[in-house]
Amino acid sequence: MDRTRVVVRCTDCRFEATHDRLRSARETLADHEADTGHVVDWRIESLSPGVERAGEDAGVCGRPECANADSPLVDRDTSDR
DSSP, X not given: OOOOXXXXXESSSSOEEEESSHHHHHHXXXXXXXXXXXOEEEEEEEOOHHHHHHHHHHXXXXXXXXXXXXXXXXXXXXXXX
16 A cells, blocks of 8 residues: 655755654644744645545545535535534
8 A cells, every 4th residue: 555655844954854654744834934044845745545645535625615525534414604
């Protein structure tokens, strides 16, 4: 199974790290920026198939007209919100 792969790369120095979880990538990004004041870039290179499917079913922008109305992964009931 494919795993999430996130690359965190600093645009101001040679710092670079690769993570298999978004949370650890965000933490590394925040720590490096706080410690150095540098601007850090990050890129998601791949996601697990389930995450990709959920994103596709929800639609890239999250708007109802972009989503897969037949998906069991997207909750369409907004009556109690």
